[in-house]
Amino acid sequence: MNILILGATGFIGSVVAARLADEGHVVTGLGRTPARAALKQPTIKWRRADLSRMTQPDDWRDILKGQHAVVNCAGALQDGLSDDLSATQTEAMLALYAAEKPSSILVVQISARTDGAGSHLPFLATKRAADTVLASSGLPYVILRPALVLGRNAHGGTALLRALSAFPFVLPLIHADSAVETVAVDDVAAAVSASISGLFPSGSDIELAAEERYTLADLVKLHRAWLGLPDAPVLSIPPVLARPVTWLADMAGYLGWRSPLRSTAMTVMSEGVSMSSPTPSSLPTLSAAATLAANPSGVQDLWFARLYLLKAPVIAGLSLFWLLSGLIPLLAPGQASAPFLPFMPADAAMALTILTCLIDMAFGAAVLFRPLARRSLLGMFAVSLAYLAGGTVLEPALWLDPLGPLVKVLPSLLLTLTALAILDER
Structure with missing residues (x-):
């Protein structure tokens, strides 16, 4: 099959693209800066495009020619100099759906659980709007809603987990007791592959999470052990004391820096990351411990963890x-x-x-x-x-x-x- 992947240079998209290419599909990756990705994954066709500027159906017609499926791995956490959530996560997707009609191109949408804490924020509201239109579009589709995604690489929330776990002496955490469910990035890629192969009927809306549930503190300690560092006590920080950091992170977002300490992430984490329905038994998922064990850390991971918050x-x-x-x-x-x-x-x-x-x-x-x-x-x-x-x-x-x-x-x-x-x- 010919498959177009949006956000193919990202944390999830790069793994999905590699999996589908290995399975013999002809993969085209869409990204804002694909030059380095093209060197790392030369078997994939790369096209440079900015979703925030692709808000009209005509912007998509040439790119969609010959494609059998579209996998949307693109997304952003919060508005800022580098991101426009409404344009990227809603307007571009609505333009894509309109451009696809009346074809039968399958859309696999990687979304998120959009209710609960933070549901009113642009991050989840724009995803929910795109999901709603997709469900009523008449196009064949599968929506996948992963929990906190873990993998060999790290970006955003997973990068923050590693950075917090490498703190010296104590582990300073906000919402330390919040429940967090995880899913391996390879399992997300497997779910995309299953969707492409027709394992799930059109209209499926699937939450992806391993059975095990952790507190945020337990998950950080798990990463600390993965890095080979001795256990450390948790220092629980009241959210009110973290507001100056969150405010600075939000300001940095308007300058183009994508910090996982922004207010959207803090609001979502106040309730935790948990799914409301079990993952289908046809999609076995690795626990966080098994995911980390399958990818032993090296000194480069320790360097990354220690340097991340120093940037x-x-x-x-x-x-x-x-x-x-x-x-x-x-x-x-x-x-x-x-x-x-x-x-x-x-x-x-x-x-x-x-x-x-x-x-x-x-x-x-x-x-x-x-x-x-x-x-x-x-x-x-x-x-x-x-x-x-x-x-x-x-x-x-x-x-x-x-x-x-x-x-x-x-x-x-x-x-x-x-x-x-x-x-x-x-």
Whole structure:
């Protein structure tokens, strides 16, 4: 069969695409940035597209030509600079359904349980709207609603679980006693395969979860043991104390950063993640313990867990460093331009000082915007090297200055390289 997968570069979509390709299907993967995925999965046909801009039926007609099934693995947690939930999860899907008619293309929709806590939030409301229209569209469809998805890789909530489990000394948790059901990402891919093969009749609406139910604290401790770390006590944090972190995470979302600590995730977790109906017996599911045991951790997993929550303070620290390094000299520009006076006229020294300050501040502001972060970090690195080279040539004695104006650039270079190394989200 020819199968189109939406969100094929994502955590779930990449596994689904690999499974269907291994089964002999001709898979086309749709994603916003498929270049790296094309290198990792060359047997899949890749097409670049942004669902948030595919809100009219005509946007889909060419892509749907020759396809027998569409698997929707795309989704986002919360509105922000990088995500428009209404466009991606509702409008694009309605346009897709309209473009499919009157064909018999099967739609396999990976959704979520849309009632309970957070049901009014855009994350679940937009999914529910798309599911409702799909159910009344007359198209053949299967809706799959997985619980918290675990796998070898990690993204979003699963990444946060690993990060929390690697905390030193204690495990700081909000809603530590909330019940959480899980499902292995391979089992989600198996359910998609079963849907494609016709195991489930059109109109099926299936919840996917293993039989075992954990508390959030138990699940974090399970991951901690998986990482090879000794047990640690749980520090239960009242939700009210976590609101500043949630607020900052929401603000970061408007700058393009997809933090799992945003308010939507916290609201959903207040009730836990549990399914209302059992998974069909024809779809055996692995427990969280079995899922982790089937994928033994390595040192790279421990590195990821320890670095994950450090990304935000690293980026924020670099931003503050560059903003202040540009702002402080502007408070006394005459004094700041003094080192240039032996080499150029006073007006030129003043102009150069102001220019370098503005460059520093521009990098400090731009790095906070996710779409500009990589270029900003590369700019920081290049400018830092230029400062070191210029200072060495013009005033080599600065290397011996008690305040270390050149020596202090070296740690910022290393921090910039660290930020570049951990910048990618998937």
